[in-house]
Each structure stands twice: as C-alpha cells, then as structure tokens.
Amino acid sequence: MKRLVSTLKNIWHIEDLRTRILNTLLFLLIYRIGSYIVLPGVDPSQLKQSTQEGILGLLNMFAGGSFSRASVFALGVMPYISASIVIQLLTIAVPYFQKLQKEGESGRRQINKITRILTIFITAAQAIGYLKSIVPENAIMVNHALFNISSMIILTSGTMFVMWLGEKITDNGIGNGISIIIMVGIIARLPLSVTQELVTRVNGAGGIITFIIETVVLLGIVMFAVLLVQGTRKIPVEYAKRIVGNKQYGGVRQYIPLKVNAAGVMPIIFAQAIMFIPSTIGQFFPDAANNSFLASFHDIASVTYNLTFAILIILFTFLYTAISVNPTQMADDMKRNGGFVPGVKPGRPTAEFIDQILTRITFPGSIFLALVAIMPAFAMMAGVNSQFAHFFGGTSLLITVGVILDTLQQIESHLLMRHYDGLMKTGRIQGRTPVSSAV
Template sequence: MKKFFTTLSNIWKIEDLRVRITNTLLFLLIYRIGSYVVLPGVDANVLNTQRGKEGLLGLLNMFAGGSFSRASIFALGVMPYISASIVVQLLGIAVPYFTKMQKEGESGRNKLNQWTRYLTIFITAAQAYGYVRSQVPENARLIADPTTFYFLTAVTLTAGTLFVMWLGEKITDKGIGNGISLIIMVGIIASLPGSIVEEFKSRFINGGGGPILFIVEMVALMAVVMFTILIVQGTRKIAVQYAKRIVGNKQYGGVRQYIPLKVTAAGVMPIIFAQALMFIPATIGSFWPKVASSSIVIALSNYTTWQHNVLFAILIILFTFFYTAITVNPNQMADDMKKNGGFIPGVKPGQATSSFIDGVISKITLPGSIFLAIVAIIPALASMVHINSQFARFFGGTSLIILVGVVLDTLQQIESHLLMRHYDGLMKTGRIKGRTAVPTAAGTTPPAI
C-alpha cells in the first residue's frame, strides 16, 4: 500500500503528467455528460430504454455507454469512425493510391486522416437514418413532419459523432493514452457497476445462491481477466542481428534485437466480424417469418446454443487468420530488415527470411485464434449458468479484450513518463507492456481498439 501511495505522489509531482491526466478526465466527463443529452425532437419519457440492449445493438449500446438506448446526441458514438478507419486501412492494402499515401510518412498519414473523417460523415449520416427508423418510436417524436425530423436528427447525430471524434483526438494530443480507445472503454465501464448491482441482487435478495456463489463469480471474473491479459500480451520474439557499420569515429549496429510478433496480431477485429455475421440469421428471420421459425435459424439466433457457439468459434478462427494475413506483411518486414543490414541468424536474407517469418506467424496464429474463440464464448457459458446477461458480457468477448488492452496501453504511457523522470515504475518487478505493435501490410498499425 505504501508503494501505491508513493507512486501516486510521484505522478502528481510531474506537472506534464498531472496536466495530461486532468485533461483526460475532463474530456471524458464532457463525453459522459453529453451521453445523457437527448436528441432534439425526441420525448425521453416515452422512449423504451430496453430497446437496443440485446444482440448486436446491445453491443453497440455498450460501446456507446448507454447512449444508443437513450437516444442521445452521442448515440452512435465513435463506431462510425472505427468503421471508416477499417475501410481506409483495407483500401490501403487493395488500392495503390492509398498504399502510396501510407508510405509518404507524416503527410500521407494526414491525408489518410482526412479521408477517414470524410468517410465518417457519410457512414454516420447513413447510420443515423437507420437509427431513427428502428430505435425511435413514432410516439416519441415531437416533430410531426417525418422529413424534417429525419434531417434534424441525422445532422445532430453526425455532429455528435464528429464531436466525440474530436474529443478522442484531443485526449490523444493533450491527455494520456489513445483517445478513441479510452472513450470506448469508458462507455463499457459505465455499465459495469449497474451490472454488478443487478447480479448482487439476484444472488442475495432473490435467493439465487447467496454470497458464496457471488464470490465464486467474482473470482472467476478475475481469472478470465488474467487469462485475457496473457493473450493480449503474448508475443513470440524473433532474434535479429544487425551488421556493424563504421561512420566516422563511431560504430553502429553489431547488436542483437528482437521482432515481437503478437500471438493475437488481429486483436479484437475477428470477434467483431464474426459477431456481425452471427446476427445475419436473426436479420433474415425478421424479414421472412417462415424462415425465422425453422429450427436452424432459431438455434443460430440463440447465443446460448451449442450450434451458435461452435459456428461462432469457427468464424473467429477463420477471421483471425484472414485479418492477420492482410495486416502483417512478412515481405515488407524482410525488405526493411535487409535495407537496414539486419538478418535472422541461420536464415538467408530476402525470400528465405520472409518465408521464415510467415511460418512463425502461422504457427502462433492458430493457438491465438483458439484463445480468442474461448474468450469470445465465455459470456455465453456464463449466461448458461444463470449469470445476469449484462454482467456475463464482462466475462469475455469484445468488451473485456478492449478493456484489458486500453488499460495496459494507458498504464504503459504513465509508466514511461515516470521512468523518463527517474522515478520507479508502477511495479516493483518488471515493466508494464502494452499491446505490442507489429509492422502491417502498409507500414501502419490496425485501429487501436
């Protein structure tokens, strides 16, 4: 405990770090206040707050911190921006024009950021129309003219998303950590206290097993968190030797370094893609009632059935290999290594190095994808043992992986500030490691979520 208070004192002594943490908290507070501001022309008293809390919409509502179900001006959150970032990243792989921009350094990144912002506007406008049609009932609309209401709401939601995107960029520049990731994390954490309270009531008040079962659930949650940290930080290091170079009177190179290849280089993206596909049967069933009554559609639409979870796990494994293949480029890594005079001991430079790295990635991606699949289906297993569905989401899946990754990244940045000023780190032994970035197909890293 003494070490903890000493660390807090050291953090407060560093003016730059103190200002950055204060700025981050203030920006996040603005976001949370805005998440309770209802859209103009919508009667909040008539809204059904239970709508949009289940299925894929429930996942979006969690990312938006409950704004989605409250019809807030921040209802769409930063998800349109994340979608635009992923599209631009994929364009950088498939379209030569975008690939060239990714290789132009700072100026190229600025151009890509502009393209991402423009695309965010179009995606938000399209999603805003769909949101109003599906989530805001007619009896909650205070504006009689549908055209006026749709236009006003679309403009407001688009402005809200752009404002949240601006907040995220300001947090990154003037705060601590990745702003967009922190906003998503705060939205997820916002529902955690209420979920714990509901689970507490179900165990203590409603005779659902008493304190022993509740304690077992909390211990299980901590075990899952530790397992997720192991997955997020797991790396396979490849030794790289650099040749000696004499420049003037100084010697460069001649040292051994390591390329850290992540066990889960795809991050949380395979789970997001797989979840999107798993909601297709329910969507088809909403248009064709006869199809919805079939046993296959019913089984695949229920996330607690074994058919749903087996297919979900298979999709995650496949998407992990797919996303790793398009984001991690062994050829580029081998070329960069050759240009800088580096080589892997026992492996010839060039194509042999590329094949070696590709083989290592293939070997570590399989266990990584299996681990991701296990983490993804744990919430369904928790629901099967009668854990509250809202609380069960924190036992794994997208939300837990994002929480663990963002917290590790933020703590790593705080520790870096402490170490630069000759203070001890946050831990007595070792150093906190964030999500290690690996070179991608175009020299950039995937969206930090």
C-alpha cells in the same frame, strides 16, 4: 501501499503528464454528460426497453448506455469504426488507396479525410435505422417528419463530436482517444451490471456463494486475457561487429518480439461489425427480420451467432496479421543493418522463417481469441445475467484490458523518461496494438 502513494506523487509532479491526465478526464466528463442528453422531442419514459438485450444490448454497452437513452451520442464511435474497416479493406483491393498508404504522412491525412467523409454517410444511414427501430412513435412529442430530419442531423453531429473528443484525447491527453472513449462506455455499465447480478443471487438464485464463484471466474478470464494480449515469441537476432574509429558497434544479440495476438482487438471489432449487418437489415426490412436465420443473429447466445462469430474472428486474425506484420520488410531491414537470425540465411530465407513462425503462433492465438470472444454466451448458459455476462469475454473485455495496459505503458514511459521508477517493482508493462492507431 507506500510505493503506490509514491508513484502517484511522482505522476503528479510531472507537469506535462499531470496536464495530459486532467485533459483526458475533462474530455471524458464531457462525453459522459453528453450521453445523458436526450434527443429534442423525445419522451424518455416511452423508449423501448428491448435495447438492453441481445445484439442491441451489446451496442448499448459500447455506447455507454446512450443507445438506450436516445442520447445525442447514441451511435457513439461505431460508424467511425465501420468506416475505418471499409477503408482498411479498400487499401487491400484498390490501387489508389494502396498508393495513399505508401505516401507517408500526406497519404495518411488523405485517408483520414476520406474516412471522416465516409463516417458522415454511414452515421446518417444508421441514424435513419436507429430512429425507425429504437424510438417508438408514442415517444415522439413533435412533428414526425421534422423530428426525423433534425434527429438525423443531431446524431451525425454527435458522432463527429465524439470523434473530435477522441482526437483531442490523443493529441492533448494520454493517447488512444477512440479506444479510451469505447473503454469508458464499457466500464460505465459495469457497476450497474454487478449490482443487478448481486441482487439476483442474494434474492435466491444461487446465493452469495454463487456470486463469489462468478467473480473468481471473471478474474481468471481477465488474467487469461492479459496473457493473450502480452504473449510474445522472441526471435533472436545477431548483429555483425563493426569498428568505427575507436568504437565497436553491433556484436550483440537482440530479439524480435512477435506477439501471439499481433492483430490485437481488431479481428473482434471487424467480426462484430459484420455481425451487426443482419440487425441493420432488420431495421430497414422488418419482414426480413422475422426470418429464422436472420433472427438467430439477434440472439448472442445462439449457436449460429457464436459459430459464425468465431469463424470470422479466426479469418480476420490471419488477415489483419498479414496486413500489420510484413516479414519481407523485417528481413530486408535486418539485412540492411547487418543483422541475421542464427542458423538462417539473410534475405528471403529469413522472411520465410519469420512468416512460418508467425503462422504457427497466429493460429492458436486466433483460436484463443475466438474462445474469449464467445465466452459471454457460455456465461449466459450458466445463468449469469445477460448484462453482467458481457464482461466475461468478448470485445468489451479485450478492449478494456488492452486499453488499460496501453495507458499504463504510456504513463510508465513518462516516468522512466524523467528518471522516476516505473509502475511495477519488477519488469515493464507491455502494451498492445491500440484500437485508435490500428483503425
């Protein structure tokens, strides 16, 4: 306890870090206040309660509850993530985007500009479906045509404002603004979910002992998620000795840390965006939504939904790992700096060796990632409340764990840079691929 107080004092003494933390809290407060501002012309008491269940409940959790409240931030950052996924796929297939990606900072700025423009169109399209399916006619207190036009503009503006808040957190806060906004929306639903589950158990459905067992299981899953995020496979690298003047360079052994889950949370986000397509079709074509196959994708506990979800996660894990980790470039960089893997020839054999190890650790990593993703379905089968079950795995758990680890790592780097002790007594906090930078 004494060490914790000392660490908090050290954090407060660093003016730059203190300012960044306060800025982050201020921006998050603005976001949370905006999530309670209802669209003009809507009667909140008449809103549908169906948004608390199934796939809509998952969307509502990502938006921090603003989805079910018909808030001006109802769509959150999901349209931006969808646009980013589209651009990511275009960088693989379209030469123009491949060229932009190789142009450095200027190319990144152009890609970001295109992503924002695409976000506006995606948000406008989703706003139409949202107003049609979530906001009933008896909840609209003004002219319907005027309401639809104004609400579409407001929802689009709200999403762009949330994106701006995320960029401000990245620039003036503690970083990873989009990730932190998603995490705050998820955590905001935790107290209510825990309270509902506790009340349900105390009132006779299993008793307090069952709730304690569920809490212990949840802590175990969180620990497993931390291991999955931080797990690495170290490849030893030797550097040849060089004598420059009276100094010796190289001659030391270093390691290339290959993460078991190099793709981070992005495969789940990609797969989740694909799984939202059937519900989007149902918003525009109600008759098609009654189809038994499409209807199964609205139930996150169904076998069809979870099997498809798991397969997509495994495929996207390999795809995103192939995009983010380039063994050929790593081998060329090592060769250029006089480094080599013991027992492996420099150049192409080293690239093949790294690629082989990467494939071996990515496959079990993708399986474990898929298991964590579908864990909420098993929790609901065991009788856990659907709202509380979302925290037993899935995107919400991995995003929360990953963002917290990365934020702690950034705070620790500020402390170590100014010669303070880190957050941990032994070892160092390892981060992970942040959602914002990956997107």
